[in-house]
Amino acid sequence: MKKIVFMGTPDYALSVLKALCEHFEIVGVFTQPDKPVGRKAVLTPPPVKEFALSKGFAVFQPQNLKNGAAEQIALLKPDFIVVAAYGQILGEDILSIAPCINLHASILPEFRGASPVQQMVLNGKKLGGITAMKMGVGLDDGDMLGFEVCDIEGKSSAELFSIFATMAGKLALKTLENYEKINPIAQFSALSSKCKKIKKEEGQISFDDEISIIWRKFLAFNPWPSIYFSNGTKLLKIKIHSQNVAREQIGKICAINQNSFCVGAKKGLVEIFSIQEAGKKALDAKEYLNGKRLGLGDNIFS
Structure with a gap:
């Protein structure tokens, strides 16, 4: 042997x-x-x-x-x-x-x-x-x-x-x-x-990024470092929808569904099912919207 x-x-x-x-x-x-x-x-x-x-x-x-x-x-x-x-x-x-x-x-x-x-x-x-x-x-x-x-x-x-x-x-x-x-x-x-080795900062995104870039980063950086915004908020479960989005809709809530909500990004919508603010526990979409008192047209981070 x-x-x-x-x-x-x-x-x-x-x-x-x-x-x-x-x-x-x-x-x-x-x-x-x-x-x-x-x-x-x-x-x-x-x-x-x-x-x-x-x-x-x-x-x-x-x-x-x-x-x-x-x-x-x-x-x-x-x-x-x-x-x-x-x-x-x-x-x-x-x-x-x-x-x-x-x-x-x-x-x-x-x-x-x-x-x-x-x-x-x-x-x-x-x-x-x-x-x-x-x-x-x-x-x-x-x-x-x-x-x-x-x-x-x-x-x-x-x-x-x-x-x-x-x-x-x-x-x-x-x-x-x-x-x-x-x-x-x-x-x-x-x-x-x-x-090279992945660095944590590579996971940072913005709704000004193209929808395809957000999606690829979401897949690539799962499980680490995940994708997050400059304020530390992570997106834990998402889908994307490619479509034309007006400039004024970027970063704003464009649709609210039973288990998710959609936010405008460049060339599409990010459908968010689970989200986690820095230092806090993960929340499903409904909990997050209720806790922040957000509705249609609101900026997600206002």
Whole structure:
């Protein structure tokens, strides 16, 4: 049975590890250090660590990979190193130990980097998927070993992370089981694009934004950082309706329904079902309107 060192951290990575451990010997799991979570800053282990410990796997959580990690991995004598959303860059000292296979959440060479799922949604892509890649020293630029593709139109990042996690697990198995038969494909870097970590401020919107931009941000930034206005108010559940909207209607309540209300934006209406002011609990549309005593024609933030 082939020996695997696995490197990953969030739920996406956990799905890959679960798939692998049914077919290969996991000789070591590398994941990010425990981090404080929530208002009480409770020190919380990554999902991958919790599962690995429950299976009795050896777990390593180095702050960085420059101080002895390569030596630790070499002692484990893996046949493959499998990486899925680990969160640290692998150096040549690790890459030279065994073939390093990365399950990257985009169809490379598009969206190399830290936020491929959010970026494909922001860009309005209709198809997305996973690439199995043999890692090199560059950023997600290694030779491609296989793909899984699906329809992503209208799906949020939260939905896609779940879908892609299952796909990545299947692709990891297929890639490792057929590794010797695969003819790697070099990436055409001229077609590449890069993406950085998502910052909270990217979720800010305005009703002066085009309706399509509001919708894409809503899908892309679910669950984090969500979409919000300059006053901190978040929109938690919405629909959009494309239509001509007069300039004077932007930011104003244009319709009130049984479970929602519509606000004018550029080139359409935002139908709001659930909303949350900064520091307060989430409210459904009716509660919000009643609490603010708002009606047709009123500015939502007056």
